[in-house]
Amino acid sequence: MKKKVLSAVLCGVMAASMFPVTAMADGGVxxxxxxxxxxxxxxxxxxxxxxxxxxxxxxxxxxxxxxxxxxxxxxxxxxxxxxxxxxxxxxxxxxxxxxxxxxxxxxxxxxxxxxxxxxxxxxxxxxxxxxxxxxxxxxxxxxxxYWEGLYVNKAVMEAAEAEIPTADTTWDQFLETCQIIKNAGYTPIATSLAKEPHYWFEFAIYNHDSAKTHTTVPAALDDAAGEAWQAGLADIKDLYEKGFLSENTNTATGDEVFQSFLEGKSAFYLDGSWKMGGIKEGTDDIDNFTVTYVPGNGDRKSTDIIGGxxxxxxxxxxxxxxxxxxxxxxxxxxxxxxxxxxxxxxxxxxxxxxxxxEIDESSLTNLEKDALAMLKDTTGITGAVQDLVTQDERAPIFDNMPQIVEGQTEIADAISEMLEIIEENAE
Structure with a gap:
């Protein structure tokens, strides 16, 4: 079979295991x-x-x-x-x-x-x-x-007569596409803000900084990172207010909204590379799905991704x-x-x-081949900034995401509470 060797960063040449299996303890444990x-x-x-x-x-x-x-x-x-x-x-x-x-x-x-x-x-x-x-x-x-990308249900896009986002799609153009999908009777974005707010949180903030500055936790509400976080959360609130998110986004589990995506009720689903396996196992028509870049804004190009x-x-x-x-x-x-x-x-x-x-490209699905094509044209990569704060530190934002998008919790207040917890933990 023809095999394509990728770079060491993404993939390379497989070698046999260097490890012998350690001898088992007597009687097993x-x-x-x-x-x-x-x-x-x-x-x-x-x-x-x-x-x-x-x-x-x-x-x-x-x-x-x-x-x-x-x-x-x-x-x-x-x-x-x-x-x-x-x-x-x-x-x-x-x-x-x-x-x-x-x-x-x-x-x-x-x-x-x-x-x-x-x-x-x-x-x-x-x-x-x-x-x-x-x-x-x-x-x-x-x-x-991992890498993170925007999964797309092609059948929904075709039925809505909407264009799949590309490397050149801007955030404003993405919002226009979401409106077209909504007008056609479909949910543009399948997501659970109740259980899995972190994907949209990450890219929304990324759209207000860059690959060089993304992994910066705010030290103050009004510093560059603090302003990026406020703007990013405001963008998520805007998506919610426009009706572009799952109707039950503030109560649903991740599995529930993912299923709506697989069933052709939603057009987009933002997740990591690991989700390709879930799509493959959850559908009989893997060719109906592709993955593309999350549309960019400001200094972030759409081809700047999150991974690591x-x-x-x-x-x-x-x-x-x-x-x-x-x-x-x-x-x-x-x-x-x-x-x-x-x-x-x-x-x-x-x-x-x-x-x-090692990857045997002849065994890949079209979805996986689309992923490789996406990675090939990537211009920048950064880790997830959420990994730089602990679960209790980001809780004022993540746990309150439904309240934030509904306007019950002010964005500035949620970030300020996070900063207070970070300061307390540093003492």
Missing amino acids: TLNVTTTFAGNESNVELYQDTIKAWEDETGNTVEDASATSDETFKARIISDFETGAEPDVLFFFNGNDSNPFVEAGKVVSIEDIRAEYPEYASNMKDDMIPASPADGVQYAVPFYG LSSGWYISTKCWEDEEKRDAAVSLVEKFISDETVSAFAGTATTALKNGA
Whole structure:
């Protein structure tokens, strides 16, 4: 088969795993594992198959508590660590969301693991392994990264006689397109502000800064970042007031609005690269869907995207201090971070593999090929600014998004409350 090798940043050439599976503990052990591979997220079946293969290879077992990644899930993880109910192995975010359990010494650093297992994560580029913002230490081994884009239901666009956004589409033109879709009797944007406000939050702010300045948390309401956040939230409120969002956006779950998108009730759905798997599994007509850029505004070009390596595999300190579980935990993480497994999971996403991940383009869906074309023409990339604030710090905005768009909470008040919490946490 013809195979196309991508750049090391996006994809590369697959090599065999560098890791032997660590020998199992006598009699086998049970590991408590929590990840975000649940619900409609991509690779859920592959995750379950990998767990089963590891169990068969080692004689160990996994008690899985994975759940869809939303603000409730993130809060649950923090609570589990605070109450001593943390998992043995965790696939979680490596930004500020992890600060509480990192600062509490509840996870083990990669350096400490390598002191006993020298080959641990040796197939990864060390300079691409994110360090914790809490102390600058590397704890989470990256699995595969992400990009975020605007998924499109072609049938809705055709029925509404609307044009699919391109690299040249401006924000004002996008608003005009949304009005055309609404006039045709469809919902322009499927989104849950109640459970998953972060995607539109991110790009709305991005449209008022740039790839160079996006990952800047406001220090004051009236500094450049503070003004960008206010303007971005005002844009989300404008989308809501124009009736461009899901009718039940302030009460619906992410799964509910995603289903409305799959069923052809909504035209657009903003999410990450992992959602391609959910679309593929949720439809019999994958060719009906494509992905494009979120239309830009101001200094941000539409081709400036959000992406990176924001999550990774952690081993908890409690697990590490149990000698039998320690060996099994390292074995399980090595299973997931091997070249072969990362390549299987990554698809079109970023990896930190030294040898890169391999893609067989002949096996890709048209949606995945559209994603590669989008990435090829990308002009700028930045991480998500939400990763620089903790769950409790962004709660005044994220938890109150329905109230913000309804006008019950002032945008300036929500941001000011966030700044107060950040200041308190810094003391």
